Amino acid sequence: xxxxxxxxxxxxxxxxxxxxxxxxxxxxxxxxxxxxxxxxxxxxxxxxxxxxxxxxxxxxxxxxxxxxxxxxxxxxxxxxxxxxxxxxxxxxxxxxxxxxxxxxxxxxxxxxxxxxxxxxxxxxxxxxxxxxxxxxxxxxxxxxxxxxxxxxxxxxxxxxxxxxxxxxxxxxxxxxxxxxxxxxxxxxxxxxxxxxxxxxxxxxxxxxxxxxxxxxxxxxxxxxxxxxxxxxxxxxxxxxxxxxxxxxxxxxxxxxxxxxxxxxxxxxxxxxxxxx
Numbered sequence: 001x002x003x004x005x006x007x008x009x010x011x012x013x014x015x016x017x018x019x020x021x022x023x024x025x026x027x028x029x030x031x032x033x034x035x036x037x038x039x040x041x042x043x044x045x046x047x048x049x050x051x052x053x054x055x056x057x058x059x060x061x062x063x064x065x066x067x068x069x070x071x072x073x074x075x076x077x078x079x080x081x082x083x084x085x086x087x088x089x090x091x092x093x094x095x096x097x098x099x100x101x102x103x104x105x106x107x108x109x110x111x112x113x114x115x116x117x118x119x120x121x122x123x124x125x126x127x128x129x130x131x132x133x134x135x136x137x138x139x140x141x142x143x144x145x146x147x148x149x150x151x152x153x154x155x156x157x158x159x160x161x162x163x164x165x166x167x168x169x170x171x172x173x174x175x176x177x178x179x180x181x182x183x184x185x186x187x188x189x190x191x192x193x194x195x196x197x198x199x200x201x202x203x204x205x206x207x208x209x210x211x212x213x214x215x216x217x218x219x220x221x222x223x224x225x226x227x228x229x230x231x232x233x234x235x236x237x238x239x240x241x242x243x244x245x246x247x248x249x250x251x252x253x254x255x256x257x258x259x260x261x262x263x264x265x266x267x268x269x270x271x272x273x274x275x276x
């Protein structure tokens with residue numbers, strides 16, 4: 001009984017309420033600023049491109065993100081009414097959305113020693129993941145709720161995507177050049193294919209009859225819900241939707257790379273103008 005009560009109290013603590021943060025309120029701005037500052041600090045403290053240091057940073061980042069994801073899954077799955085602990089898994093929160101992939105990719109990038117695969121994974125983190133993280137950190141939309149732990153988890157995990165992207169580009173570990181996006185696209189497509197397979201399994205298993213399961217928000221069996229892309233889903237046949245999805249995210253991620261190239265060029269120009 002004491003054991004059950006302890007677990008119940010722990011669940012209550014993990015589900016502590018707060019006033020839902022507003023867009024560009026102190027909570028939002030604080031975590032966005034911390035993400036950028038952390039990226040800059042990492043660039044300053046971990047100068048150069050020592051592969052062992054980069055791998056260590058990636059693994060630590062992945063572990064932090066995974067631990068927060070485990071908390072999220074526990075919070076969404078278990079409830080305590082004062083006497084009984086109930087479990088009801090929320091399939092819509094299954095951790096394989098676009099913004100979930102960086103925690104897996106960071107871990108793989110930190111552990112895999114095959115050079116080309118490692119470089120591609122890092123390129124993905126510095127382009128696609130950075131773009132996704134910036135999107136959420138700039139405009140969180142509906143990600144904020146009234147549970148303080150979930151809001152912290154959301155901001156930390158998306159913030160880490162920004163931090164690692166800045167770190168990989170800022171240290172030069174991921175080359176700021178056009179072909180970097182070509183290394184990243186196969187990783188994105190591989191993740192997309194996994195999401196499609198999961199969506200098909202959910203459909204064939206009958207899960208969708210009682211649950212929502214829409215990885216990457218591209219399932220043809222679920223109502224369109226992804227901002228902007230939902231309009232495309234309603235107007236274009238599914239195969240073309242996938243093409244537009246891949247092309248759109250690839251272009252946006254390439255723009256992030258172009259922005260990094262512009263910043264690098266400006267930095268070089270400023271350095272040249274400084275008196276010797």
